[in-house]
Amino acid sequence: MPTNTSDRTTVAILGSGPSGLACALTLSRSMVETIVISSDSTAPRNTASPFVAALPGMDRNSPAEVRAAIRKDILSYPFARFRNSDATALQDQAGGFQLDLSDGSSVFADKVLLAMGMVDIYPDVANLADYWGSSIINCPFCHGYEWRNTRWGIYADRQEVLDAAEVYRHWSNELTYFIDPSLHLTEERRTQFESLGISICEALPVAVNGTSGSLTEAVFSDQQPIAIDCMLVFPFQKQTELVTALDLQLTSDGYVGVDEGFRTSVSGIYAAGDMTYAGHQNTPTALHMGNMAAATIVMDLCFKK
Ligand SMILES: Cc1cc2nc3c(=O)[nH]c(=O)nc-3n(C[C@H](O)[C@H](O)[C@H](O)COP(=O)(O)OP(=O)(O)OC[C@H]3O[C@@H](n4cnc5c(N)ncnc54)[C@H](O)[C@@H]3O)c2cc1C
Numbered sequence: 001m002p003t004n005t006s007d008r009t010t011v012a013i014l015g016s017g018p019s020g021l022a023c024a025l026t027l028s029r030s031m032v033e034t035i036v037i038s039s040d041s042t043a044p045r046n047t048a049s050p051f052v053a054a055l056p057g058m059d060r061n062s063p064a065e066v067r068a069a070i071r072k073d074i075l076s077y078p079f080a081r082f083r084n085s086d087a088t089a090l091q092d093q094a095g096g097f098q099l100d101l102s103d104g105s106s107v108f109a110d111k112v113l114l115a116m117g118m119v120d121i122y123p124d125v126a127n128l129a130d131y132w133g134s135s136i137i138n139c140p141f142c143h144g145y146e147w148r149n150t151r152w153g154i155y156a157d158r159q160e161v162l163d164a165a166e167v168y169r170h171w172s173n174e175l176t177y178f179i180d181p182s183l184h185l186t187e188e189r190r191t192q193f194e195s196l197g198i199s200i201c202e203a204l205p206v207a208v209n210g211t212s213g214s215l216t217e218a219v220f221s222d223q224q225p226i227a228i229d230c231m232l233v234f235p236f237q238k239q240t241e242l243v244t245a246l247d248l249q250l251t252s253d254g255y256v257g258v259d260e261g262f263r264t265s266v267s268g269i270y271a272a273g274d275m276t277y278a279g280h281q282n283t284p285t286a287l288h289m290g291n292m293a294a295a296t297i298v299m300d301l302c303f304k305k
Pocket of ligand 1: 014015016017018019020037038039043044045046047048049051052053054055085086087088115116117118132133138142143240242272273274275281282283284286
């Protein structure tokens with residue numbers, strides 16, 4: 001229901017994943033008034049995951065527990081408020097920014113941190129959603145441990161996945177590579193796979209099946225199913241609609257370009273977390289970026305940048 005109200009703050013943070021929350025905590029401890037905008041209705045990327053692995057001090061707590069713990073820290077200071085709403089538009093407004101929210105209200109902020117994560121584009125594999133985050137994993141460093149030395153399928157729809165076989169082999173010696181036929185597997189690489197004991201299937205699965213919530217097989221359109229316990233999938237990603245509508249410089253692969261202080265190409269707008277970085281996307285990295293962005297924002301406020 002529209003509230004037709006407007007709110008004013010020094011910093012508005014869009015998104016309450018680890019990068020947004022880390023920024024809000026450091027801003028709170030720097031006594032900077034902040035509004036964190038994020039609705040409970042937009043599920044964070046890792047919602048399907050049973051736990052957040054490799055987060056020092058909170059290893060294997062659930063994503064909701066991790067977010068709740070950081071929120072509690074933030075709310076122990078009197079400087080940040082949470083608005084349970086999504087941002088629908090962002091525009092320059094007389095030396096600051098106007099944010100329109102999905103509840104019909106608006107927020108005016110001197111500075112804005114974009115911390116909205118990325119949107120995963122899942123491959124066209126039937127039943128993938130039933131196993132995503134549990135036995136279909138997106139990162140061996142996060143979730144490989146639970147599947148060590150079991151039968152892995154590797155969904156190889158791009159060259160980088162072919163190049164990283166030695167890394168995945170670290171977690172299991174029972175790898176089957178499902179390779180998009182349009183990718184070129186050189187004879188040299190084929191020989192390397194053979195010497196590592198990696199099986200090759202030159203087709204991508206069209207479906208996965210399992211029992212009692214556990215994956216059992218990958219299914220193909222024109223060959224027999226292959227038995228697996230877990231599958232590694234790296235979804236392609238895109239920016240949220242709000243970011244796409246902004247006139248921000250993006251990197252060649254579609255991430256928001258930032259400097260070493262997490263400033264974007266638009267003065268007063270900062271960005272942190274997955275949306276800035278295709279590499280080793282994880283919670284500690286996002287926390288680090290949010291923390292660094294907060295320090296830059298405080299410095300820019302002090303130097304009136
Ligand atoms: C299945 C899965 C499992 C994972 N497991 C692990 C793990 O075990 N360990 C680990 O370290 N990392 C893990 N990760 C990676 C980790 O979750 C991400 O790297 C991290 O959450 C990125 O943080 P972020 O703050 O950049 O974005 P996100 O956590 O994605 O948060 C972005 C937030 O912004 C909100 N938002 C989006 N649009 C708007 C809008 N218009 N207005 C307001 N809010 C908006 C979203 O709802 C979301 O809450 C996993 C990822 C996935 C997909």
